[in-house]
Amino acid sequence: MKTKSRLCEVIGETLVVRLPEELDHHTAGLIKEDTEELFLQKRIRNVIFDYQQTLFMDSSGIGLVMGRYREVRYLNGNVYIVGVQNKIARILEISGLYRVAIQAGNIEAALQDIQNRQEKNKVNEN
Amino acid sequence: MEHFNNQMVVEFDSVSKNESFARVVVAAFVARLNPTLEEIADIKTAVSEAVTNSIIHAYENKDGRIRIETHIVEDTVTVIVTDYGMGIDNIEKAMEPMYTSKPELERSGMGFAFMEAFMDELFVESEVGKGTTVTMRKVIRQEEGSSLEENN
Numbered sequence A: 001m002k003t004k005s006r007l008c009e010v011i012g013e014t015l016v017v018r019l020p021e022e023l024d025h026h027t028a029g030l031i032k033e034d035t036e037e038l039f040l041q042k043r044i045r046n047v048i049f050d051y052q053q054t055l056f057m058d059s060s061g062i063g064l065v066m067g068r069y070r071e072v073r074y075l076n077g078n079v080y081i082v083g084v085q086n087k088i089a090r091i092l093e094i095s096g097l098y099r100v101a102i103q104a105g106n107i108e109a110a111l112q113d114i115q116n117r118q119e120k121n122k123v124n125e126n
Numbered sequence B: 001m002e003h004f005n006n007q008m009v010v011e012f013d014s015v016s017k018n019e020s021f022a023r024v025v026v027a028a029f030v031a032r033l034n035p036t037l038e039e040i041a042d043i044k045t046a047v048s049e050a051v052t053n054s055i056i057h058a059y060e061n062k063d064g065r066i067r068i069e070t071h072i073v074e075d076t077v078t079v080i081v082t083d084y085g086m087g088i089d090n091i092e093k094a095m096e097p098m099y100t101s102k103p104e105l106e107r108s109g110m111g112f113a114f115m116e117a118f119m120d121e122l123f124v125e126s127e128v129g130k131g132t133t134v135t136m137r138k139v140i141r142q143e144e145g146s147s148l149e150e151n152n
Ligand SMILES: Nc1ncnc2c1ncn2[C@@H]1O[C@H](COP(=O)(O)OP(=O)(O)OP(=O)(O)O)[C@@H](O)[C@H]1O
Pocket: A059, A060, A062, A063, B049, B053, B054, B057, B058, B059, B083, B085, B086, B087, B088, B094, B095, B099, B100, B101, B102, B106, B107, B108, B109, B110, B111, B112, B113, B132
């Protein structure tokens, strides 16, 4: 079964979404379709949105992140925003997304944070 | 006195693929004012919000036409986005941040808030069953140290 699309990749229980250069209603719709398929196929507990390539974003990008946040928060998962370029830093600030999403430098840092949280939870359970 | 006056009109079908076209065409028209990269980004976002609203809300992803008129008078850009769709019943409520009539489509209700944040002025006129006109204005402060205008 294919688990890797052009923009999405599943690593363990984490979905990594590499956002396109321009994130608008049109491209957000395509990404949502991709993620929906993966959410059905796989157990996904965390989502990392990688903005490394993204130079434009409008409110459609907000809806995309909020929608995935709603899907993972029931599993006690998290949504990460990584690799934000200067150009879209302000719109992300105004959007209020940082109230629900965790900011990290890059994908590796987010994956590390996910692992740290899992280990902490294990310790708490014992 | 106006030393610089210019107008541009485009009209296109209400499909999501045209969102990027709409922002690029307005940005290209405004480029003659020598805006900063940030000003260009602000205008692109605002245009994208207005056009997306026409596609999603006014026409509900069905057929329709969207018209964009752009004026430049001196250092001020005016962008007027018009649709002939369903219109807005309560404009004041529609413009409240976080208000959306389409939460099921993963809208966040931030479109008007972004238009307001990124442009200097925003007016919305609408008639139910007739359509909506969004007028946005921004003063371009121009790139420091650039003399492109003077060379023309
Ligand atoms: N051109 C339009 N025609 C009809 N209704 C509109 C139009 N533009 C906006 N609206 C109404 O105003 C509301 C608020 O618009 P706004 O752009 O702020 O948020 P949104 O489009 O719902 O969400 P977002 O822009 O964050 O994706 C919409 O939900 C819709 O009900």
